[in-house]
Amino acid sequence: MSTPTIGRFVTMRAQPGKGGELADVLSKVAAVLEGAPGCQMYVICRDKDDADVVRVIEMWTDQESVNAALAAVTPEREFTVEDVLGKLTGRPEVVEFTPLSGPGMPS
Template identity: 30%
Template sequence: MSKPRIHVITLAEIVPQHESEVIQVLRTAAVLTRQEDGCLRYDLYRDTTNPMRINTIEVWADEASLNRHMNAPHVKQAIMTLIGKLAGIPQFRVLQVVDEFEI
């Protein structure tokens, strides 16, 4: 049996006057993250009822890949740049697969 992949959802809300900058920072981070070893998927979404709510949905090959990502220089830079531009602290959820449909 193969090791289960690691799924992560991050939920955040943008302070409206910083919307353009936050979106650019997150898009840049997404491009760099997708190039990381072990990144199987990294997507950025807006909430349809509140476009200031932004989410990432990530899939990592394993916990080690996620840990490397969390310590990557571009992640640290994005976090520092986003201070004060998000409403509160983002929610970061690491998920364990219970039942998953694969294509």
């Protein structure tokens, strides 16, 4: 398995009371990405103190893999990128990082 070179923490704020719906759609995205080339991690997290805040932790081997995965998110998959964006109060906050080492890191 290739070592990831792209990492992201993405924080999304759902419209009031829509955090569960947002998490459900993102879980469908995660299911599509399971086994996708270059996707090393795509974990959906719900904020402990605010149910309308959902975070994604993701790691990828390269940008080409990210682009290919986005192309796979189509209406035929029962959801679209707009299904995610339509549940948000604003733009997602994205923090990019370079994965280095630690438990759970692919080698």
